[in-house]
Amino acid sequence: MSVGLVWFKRDLRLRDHQPLAQAAQCERAFGLFIIEPAWLQSFECDPRHVDFLLRSLQPLQIELRQRGMPLLVRIGEAVQVLEALRREWNVTHLFSHEETGPAWSYARDISVGRWSRIQHVHWQEWPQTGVIRRLRSRDGWAARWLQRMEAPQVAMPAGFRAPPGMQPDPLPTLADLGLPTPRLQPPAGEADAWERLRAFLGGDGRDYRRALSSPLTAPEACSRLSAHLAFGTLSMRSVHQATELAIEHTPDRELAYGLRGFSSRLRWHCHFMQKLEDQPDLEWRNIARSLDGLRPGDGGPWGALAQERFEAWCEGRTGYPMVDACMRQLCSTGWLNFRMRAMLVSFAAYHLWLHWRAPGLFLARQFLDFEPGIHWSQMQMQSGTTGINTLRIYSPAKQARDHDPLGEYVRRWVPEYGTPAYPAPIVDEKSALAQAKEALYGHRHSPVARQEADAIQDRHGSRKSGLPATTQRRGRKKTADPGQGVLF
Template sequence: MIPQVVWFKRDLRLHDHAPLCAAVARGPVLPLYVFEPELWQQPDASFRHWSFTRDSLQELDETLQGLGGKLIVRHGSIVSALTQLQREIGRFDLHSHEETGNDWTFARDREVAVWCRENGIHWNESPTNGVVRRLRERDGWAAARNAVMTAPQRPAPAAMHFISSASEPLPAADDARVGEIEGRVQRGGRRDGLKVLSSFLDDRSRNYMRSISKPGVSARHCSRLSAHLAYGTLSAREVDQAAAHRMQELDESNDPSIGYWPRQIAAFRARLAWRCHFVQKLEQQPSIEFRCMHPAFEAMRSDGHREDFFDAWCNGQTGYPLIDACMRSLRANGWITFRMRALVVSFASYQLWLDWRRTGPVLARLFTDYEPGIHYSQLQMQSGVTGINAVRLYNPVKQSLEHDTEGKFIRRYVPELADLPTEFIHAPWQLAAPPAGYPMRIVDHEHAAREARQRMAPYWREESFREQAKAVFRKLGSRNRPPERRKRRGARSVAPPEPQLDLDLQG
C-alpha cells in the first residue's frame, strides 16, 4: 500500500481532521511536521507563535504515541523534506489542509504543488473550516460555510497503521530562529483548548457581551479560543457545534437565573462566522496582506510617517494611558480584546497617521493568535482603507472613560500612573505637573483626528471611488445586511452598502 504522508501545519489535532481521515482510509500513515526556519524568520512571525505551536506539537506527538506511532519532525524547507522522504519511503500520497496564510506560505504551497506534479505525488488538500478555495465572488459563500459548520465532525481515528521514519527534535521554545522571548504566552495543545472551551461555555460566557470591550475583565469573559482556532488544536466546526449545543441546553432549561445567557453564546457564534468571513477575504485576495482593499487609499499614508510616533506607539509611550496600557499588556500577555485592538490600530492610523503596513507586523508578532486573514482585514477596516466599511475614529479618552472607568487596567500596566487620582487617569496631561517618568501626550488627539478627517475626505469624493468600492464589495463584502436594509433591497441584493464616511469620533 502506498504510504500516506499527513503534513500538519496550522491544524494541530487528530479530531475532525479530514486529511488524516482520508490518509487512514488509504494506507499506512506518516504524520509529518516540518520546522521551516524561513517561515519563522518572516516579519510577522514570533516566538509566541512558535511556543504555542510547540506545545501543541508535543501533545500531538504524545497522542500519536498512544496510538503506536509518533510525529515525524524534520527541519528545513518542506520541498527538501518531501524529497528526502521520497528517497526513504518511495512514492507516497500527501495530505494536508488548505492553508490561508501569509504570502510566504502561499508561495511555499505553490512550490509544493509544482514539486508534487513533477514527482508524480498525489496531493490531497482538504478545505479548512468554512473557507472556500477558488471562490470568485461572495454570493452563496455563507450557505457553503454554514453547511460545513453543521456537517458531522470526523472523530479522531481510534487506530491506524504507521510508517516509522527518523525524526529530529523540536527546536526549543527559545530557539534563536524564532526571536526573543518577551512576556507570557498562552499555553498551546488540544487538552488546554478543550478546557478553555468548556470553561467558557459552562461558566465564563455568562458575561461575554458585557465584558467583551472592557480591557480589565475581557481576558476572563471572552472565550480565549483564538489561538486554538488559529493553530487548529480545535476545529472551528467543533467549537461552533459545542456552542450550538450549549445554547440549546440553556434555551431548554427552566432555571430563571439563565436570563440572557443564550444570547451571549449566539453573539460568540456570530464571531465564529466573522472569523471564516475574514479568512475568506484573504483566501480570495492574498494581496490584502500588502495592498489596500480600495486602491484609492494605496498611497494615502505614504507622506508624513513619523518614526518617533511609531516607536512611542510600539513601546506604550504615547502619553495616552489606555493606548499605552494596551500595548504594554499585549507585550506582557500576547492578547488584548477586540475593542482594544481596534482602538490601538485606529489611534495609530488616524491620530498618528501611521500606515497599517508598518503597524500590522508589530501586532502580528505580539498576538499569540495571529491569523493572517482576520488580521489584515481588520487592520484595513480599522485604518479606513477598505472603502466598504464605515470609517471609525475612536476617541482614546472617551474609550478609556467608558471601558476602564476607574483606571484599574491602566494602573496595572502603566505603573507610573498608579497613584494618580481617577479624575486624571484618562488624560494626565491635564495635571499641572505631569506624572514622573510618564511622557507628555505625543499628539493632541482631537486636533490629530480633525487633520485625519481632512486628509481622508478628498479620497471619498473622487469620481471613480464608488465604482471601485462596488468592485471591492462584490469580491469581499459580507452579504449579511442589517434586517431593515435587507428588507429594502431584497435579501439577495448584492448591492454594496453606500460607502460611508462617518468621521465623527466614535464612542
C-alpha cells in the same frame, strides 16, 4: 504499496481531522510538521508563536504515537524536506488541510503543488474553516459556511500502520532554534483547547456580550480560544457545533444570550479570512487602490516624524494613557480584547497618520493568536483603506471613560501616569483628527472612490441574505457590525 504522509500545518489536533482519517486508509502512514525558515525569518513570527507551537506539538506527538503514527518534526524548506522523505520512505500520498496564510506560505504551497505533480505524489487538501477556495461570488457564502459547519465531524481513526522502523523525531527546543523563552507561556495543545471551550460553554460565557469590550473584564469573559483556532488545536466546526448544542440545551437564559453573541462571531472569523483568500495582496496593498500614497510609508519614504511616532506607539509612550496601557498589556501577555485592538490601530492610522503595514507587522508579532486573513483585513478596515467600511475613529479618552472609569486598568499598566516621568501627548488629538478626516472623507466623496467602492463591495462585502430560516428560529441574530466580531 500506498504510503501516506499527513502534513500538519495549522491543524495541530486529532479530532475532526480529515487528512488523518484519509491516511488511515493507506497501507502505511506517518505524520510530519515542518519548521520552516521562511516562517521563522518572517516579520510576523515571534518566539511566543514558536513556543506555543512546540508545546502544542508535544502532546500531539504522544497521542499519535499511541495510535501507531510517528510524527516527524523537521527543520527546512518544505519541498526539500518532502522530497527527502519521499525518497527514503517511498511516499505516494500527501494529505493536508488548506491554508489561508501570508505570502510566504502561499508561495510555499505553489512550490509543493509543482513538486507533487513532478514526482507523482497525490496531494489532497481539505478545508478546515469556512473559507472557500476559488470563490467566484460572495452571494450565498453565509449559507455555504453554515452547511460546512453543520456537516458531521470527521471521526478520529483508531490506529495507523507506520513504516517499519520509523520513530518519532525529538522535538527541537527554542534554544535549538536560537530563540529566547517567552516570559509567559499560556497553556497550549488540544486538551487545553477543549478544556477552555467546555468551561466557556458551561458558564464562563454568561457575561460575554456585556464584558467583552472592557480590558478589565474581557480576559475572563471571552473564550480565549483565538490562539487555539489560529494553530488549529481544535476545529472551527467543533466550536460551532458545541456552541449550538450548548445554546439549545442550557436552561440558563443569560448564558444562552452570551453564547448567541459568541456564535454569531464565528462566521465573521471566516468572513475576514475569505478576503485574504480572494485577494492575497491585501497583505501589503490597500484594498482601495485610489488611496495609495495617502499616508507616509505607503510606496514612499517613511520619514523621521513618522518613525518617531511609530516607535512611541510600539513602546507604549504616546502620552495617551489608555493607548499606552493597551499596548503594554499586549506586548506583555500576547492578548488584548478586540475593542482595544481596534483602538490601537485607529490611533496609529488617524491620530498618528501612519500607514497600516508597519504597525500591522509589529502587532502580528505581539498577537499570540495572529491569523493572517483576519489580521490584515482588520488592519485595513480599522485604517479606513477598504473603501467600503465605516471609518471607525476611537477616542482614547472616551474608551477610558467607558471601559476604565476608575482608572484601574491604566494604573496597572502605566504606573508612572500622572507623574513627570509620563510623556506629554505625542499629537494634539483635535487637530490630528481634523486633518485625517479631511483627507479621508474628501477622498470618499470623489467619483473615482465611489466607483471603486462598488467593485470592492461586490468582491469582499458581506451579504445579509443566505442563511436558512432555521438559524433565526434558534434565536441567532445577525451581527450588524463586523468590526466588533472577530476575536473570541
